[in-house]
Amino acid sequence: MSRFAESKQQGFTLVELVAVIVLLGFVGTASVQFIRQGIEVYVDSARRDNLQQQARFAVERVTRELKNALPGSVRILSDANNQCVEFMPxxxxxxxxxxxxxxxxxxxxxxxxxxxxxxxxxxxxxxxxxxxxxxxxxxxxxxxxxxxxxxxxxxxxxxxxxxxxxxxxxxxxxxxAGAVSFCASDGELRRHSGYTPNGNPPTPADGIPISDALRVEDTGAAITVFDFSFDSLQRAGTVLLDFRFHDSSATDEWLKMDQTVFVRNVP
Structure with a gap:
């Protein structure tokens, strides 16, 4: 008889290995789903935050400049593709x-x-x-x-x-010094300056982009982006902004911002 005691060999059975693999699969799937949902929430939050920032910036930029418009200079221009508010700062x-x-x-x-x-x-x-x-x-x-x-x-x-x-x-x-205009087309808001006013909207490509998410129609209905009330000797007028923003990656989400701008200067 060997002076070394025989050791009993131990291991996993095939059933145990299959059970472990199945359990790991469930855990992995659940982990992936949890991570994916977290990523989707983050992406949605980042997209909405970006849309809100664009909207706030656009409204604030247009409002600040319009408040300082020369009396009598505010007018609405439009063609088949653009709606513009023009004025002289x-x-x-x-x-x-x-x-x-x-x-x-x-x-x-x-x-x-x-x-x-x-x-x-x-x-x-x-x-x-x-x-x-x-x-x-x-x-x-x-x-x-x-x-x-x-x-x-x-x-x-x-x-x-x-x-x-x-x-x-x-x-x-x-x-x-000269005229300035903000022009809205479907998907864009641009600021134009350094041009000669002629009663028509300026060339869209010449403007500086302010937003790439502004829409001029909602479910097929046209939106009046700029609406101006006429001047008087007591106040130079008001401009109503109807800004609607939409991210093309989320078909069911819109952000609407209405703002009434009081033009401060009087004749």
């Missing part, structure tokens, strides 16, 4: 001193507003409506210089001769 504003009603002038004494002349700037006086901004004889003229006035705390503005038929009720004078 105010660079600076002051009050002129002497009456200029029914006169042709080339200089204007104003209260000092620390304005430094820049080529391309323009002077606007009593721009009550679109005709006085974009018409054949607008109340806007090219500035040529700005200097200290003869009296303390005044400035003298020089410009191309302009005939003013009506006095601004508060003798307001505005400095502007």
């Amino acid at each position: 105010v660079i600076a504003a002051t009050t002129y001193i002497d009456s200029i009603a029914n006169t042709t002038v080339g200089t204007l004494n104003v209260i000092d507003f620390n304005y430094s002349y820049i080529s391309g700037d323009r002077l606007a006086i009593y721009t009550f409506d679109n005709a006085s901004v974009y018409g054949g004889t607008p109340n806007i003229t090219e500035l040529t210089a700005a200097a200290n006035g003869a009296v303390a705390n005044t400035q003298l503005l020089s410009f191309d001769n302009i005939t003013i038929n009506n006095e601004s009720p508060t003798r307001r004078a505005y400095i502007v």
Whole structure:
């Protein structure tokens, strides 16, 4: 007899191995499902957060600029593919001193507003409506210089001769540089500047993208993205924004944001 005791061999049976494999399969499947659901929740949350950020940014950008529009300059433009709100942002504003009603002038004494002349700037006086901004004889003229006035705390503005038929009720004078517009097409919101206004929407490709999720129709129905109420001497008007955002990767989710913008400046 061997001096070494015989050892009894032990192991797993085939049934035990199959049972373990089946259990591991269940655990693995459950783990994958749990991880997949977590990833889907994260992806949905990130997509919704991105859509909300786009919406907030678009509304805030349009609202801030529209509030500073030149009186009479806001107008709605549209064609088959675009809806636009166009206006002239105010660079600076002051009050002129002497009456200029029914006169042709080339200089204007104003209260000092620390304005430094820049080529391309323009002077606007009593721009009550679109005709006085974009018409054949607008109340806007090219500035040529700005200097200290003869009296303390005044400035003298020089410009191309302009005939003013009506006095601004508060003798307001505005400095502007050019037109700006926000244009909505299906899937895009763009900001346009540096173009010559002609009553038509600017070329879409020339604008700076603000959002790539704005829609101009909902289930086949057209959306009025911009709606403007006309000016008065008491307030320069209101613009209603109806912004609807939709991510193409989620067919059943929309984000709607309505905003009424009060244009602060008055003629």
